[in-house]
Amino acid sequence: MTTPPDAANWRAANRANWDERVPIHVAGPFYDLPSFIAGEDTLRDFELAEVGDVSGKTLLHLQCHIGLDTLSWSRRGASVTGLDFSAPAVDVASDLATQIGATTACFITADVYDAINALDAQTFDIVYSGFGALCWLPDIARWAQTAAALVAPGGFLYLAEFHPFADVLAEDGQTVENDYFERDPIVVDAPGTYADPGAPTTATLTVEWRHGIGDVVSALTAAGLRLEFLHEHNRGHFRLPAGLGVPQVYSLRAAKAG
Known part of the structure; x- marks a missing residue:
């Protein structure tokens, strides 16, 4: 496989793009921060049912962005740690924690692949990864090994993610416009964000990867x-x-295993 030149500096390109998204996401209606601060929960009903009671548990949220899901788990009784590679996003998350009185929440700026060192090899009852995270990572085996190392004995990893099959469909949900089995870097150069496609942005280049469900499950089981x-x-x-x-x-x- 030949890596496109634009993909060689994927981390720097993606970080610049996500840093620029933060003020757009904070100000816009997609994330609706006023409603969240007022008490709205961002977790989906099936996530709550499948994760179960988190009271008294420690929970790590990898690639937490501005921390809304992280703090939703905090509101349900978990002691939460959020980790993201975007310093502006972590700053917003930390400020939101203060605003809502989430005293057992903390946020750390670090790349997900560096999470073990950034967290001093601490382990957690629950390692959580939410929607739209895995597509930004080139090496799913390394992600699984990192996440598994952060799970405490007797704990678990919980992943809720966009289905890779849905990602090959056009917005009509019927037309196939991408290859499910594409594993090369997907370089995109487009302004705006999913939260505001019309927003003016300058860091427009992003690099993503498609990971099949079989890839993800195999990586997690291989990681123990x-x-x-x-x-x-x-x-x-x-x-x-x-x-x-x-x-x-x-x-x-x-x-x-415990």
Whole structure:
């Protein structure tokens, strides 16, 4: 495989893009920060049911962005740590924690692949990864090894993610416009963000990767975790209407032996 020149500096390009997204996401209606501060929960109903009671548990959220999901788990009783490579995003998350009185929440700026060192090899009852995270990582095996190392004995990793099949579909949910089995870097040069496509931005280049569900499950089991369930859901994709009859998101839980 020949890596496109634009993909060679993927981390710097993606970080610059995400740094520039932060003020757009803070100000816009997509994340609706006023409603969140007032008490709105950002977690989906199936996430709450599948993760279960988090009271008194320690929870690490990898690639947490501005921390809304992280702090939603905090509101449900977990002691949470959020980690993201965007310093502006971490600053917003930390400020939100103060605003809502989340005294057991902390946020750390670090690349996900450096999480073990950044967290001093601390382990957590729950390692959580939310929607739209894995596509920014080139090496899913390394991600799985990192995440597994951060799970405490007897704990589990929980992943809720956009379904790779849905990602090959056009916005009509019917036309196939991408290759499910494409594993080369996907270089995109476009302004705006998913939260505001019309927003003026300058750091327009991003690099993404497509990971099949088989790739993800195989990587987690190879990293020593035991798959407890894999569920597919026909709703929840940010750009597809519900009820299409295709899997839009998936969720899984993988446990570490006690």
